[in-house]
Amino acid sequence: MTTWTDRLTWHELPLPVRQRVEAAVGSHVVDAVSQPGGFTGGTADRVRFADGARAFVKAIPEHRNPGAHRMHRREAAVMRTLPVAVPAAPFIAAFDLAVVPADGGRPAALYTGDAATEDAVLERWTGLILGDIQGRHPVALDATRVLDALAEMSAITPPAGLPSASDELAPDSFGWEHLVRDRALSTVPREHAPWVGDNLERLRATSLRMPAAVAGTALVHLDCRADNILIDTSGAARLVDWPWAGVGAPWVDALTYLVDLQRTEPSSDPLELLRHPVFAAASVDDVDALLSALGGMWFDRARTPPPAGLTHLREFQRVEAIAALELLRQRWA
Numbered sequence: 001m002t003t004w005t006d007r008l009t010w011h012e013l014p015l016p017v018r019q020r021v022e023a024a025v026g027s028h029v030v031d032a033v034s035q036p037g038g039f040t041g042g043t044a045d046r047v048r049f050a051d052g053a054r055a056f057v058k059a060i061p062e063h064r065n066p067g068a069h070r071m072h073r074r075e076a077a078v079m080r081t082l083p084v085a086v087p088a089a090p091f092i093a094a095f096d097l098a099v100v101p102a103d104g105g106r107p108a109a110l111y112t113g114d115a116a117t118e119d120a121v122l123e124r125w126t127g128l129i130l131g132d133i134q135g136r137h138p139v140a141l142d143a144t145r146v147l148d149a150l151a152e153m154s155a156i157t158p159p160a161g162l163p164s165a166s167d168e169l170a171p172d173s174f175g176w177e178h179l180v181r182d183r184a185l186s187t188v189p190r191e192h193a194p195w196v197g198d199n200l201e202r203l204r205a206t207s208l209r210m211p212a213a214v215a216g217t218a219l220v221h222l223d224c225r226a227d228n229i230l231i232d233t234s235g236a237a238r239l240v241d242w243p244w245a246g247v248g249a250p251w252v253d254a255l256t257y258l259v260d261l262q263r264t265e266p267s268s269d270p271l272e273l274l275r276h277p278v279f280a281a282a283s284v285d286d287v288d289a290l291l292s293a294l295g296g297m298w299f300d301r302a303r304t305p306p307p308a309g310l311t312h313l314r315e316f317q318r319v320e321a322i323a324a325l326e327l328l329r330q331r332w333a
Contacts, residue, residue, distance in 0.1 A: 008064075009034045010045040010057070014099045014108035017059055017125050024093035024129050025050040037299065041065050041310065043071070046132050054134075055092060056240075059127030061099075067307065072126045075243035081159035082225035082245075086219065087149050087238045090131035099124045122332075133238050135230035140265035142231055143273055147254050149237035150224070151278035154250030158219035165222060165248025166215040173210040175296025176203050187303040189318075192325055199332065206285075210293035213286035216249035219276035224253035249280040255290055271330055279318050288331060295324040 010018070010032030022028055027049035035044040037058075039167050042060025049055070062069040076094035084090075089205030098111040111122050138146055150209065181184050188196050188328070194202065221228070222244035230238045258270040302314045 016110035042262040054132040061179040062124040071243040135232040140268040147276040154218040170211040172297040175300035187214045206292040210291040213289040218250035222247040
């Protein structure tokens, strides 16, 4: 699995953060293995405790990545409410801590509001502790079992309060509009530029239909790609990283997974997989609308400077855009 950012490790966490994790589980951590992939730059560790318990810990300070700090909080709120039938990691605990940074070789301290630390520059940490899923990321041969799991998930009643996928994704329908407005179509790789030029008006119009296409009432993950999926020891597909969860059309996650499959597994056949029952409610126009919007959105974002600490993010977005465009080219051929 590609590593898109430099991660913190368990041993780089301030002592109060590590102690909070141990207090939540009720045992001392004896081993921690950092996991690759993702974009936050925070820790993502599978940890083992002295009593034999295991957990997955993710934590990040606000100053390292403010967006990821907010997403950890958002994910914690989602994980607290997900029905147990959802193929996700069990929720154990979440935390927010204000920590006085290590100074002069002294260990970091938990801020308690006393006068001595009132004026200190605090590090604000947030994190989640989840059940550890023993498994691996999917490969092309796992595609059907992933789609099966997504089809089963669509029958689960979402928890109250999740945002609408249509509302969340609506701004992403204007990617092609932005590229044209800013005369930035050079972002599209040279080998794809002629086809984009010939189909530009169709791409723009198709993308604008996306918010209506993805509307629905099913639970959706909204970040469904291979590095957010694990095949557990029973062979079942489980989804991780839930900050974007919402309600929408039951096929949305399945299509974004196929786009990622196109990127990561060139030998796969995503178009054949569109025959899977999870896509039963998706019209041809619906699928095209999301594919076109994803391509335009990723190309639009790929032309901007990357956020601090995420130097590989724009390259990831570029290759995801190419994958979405390639699927659309095959469908429109």
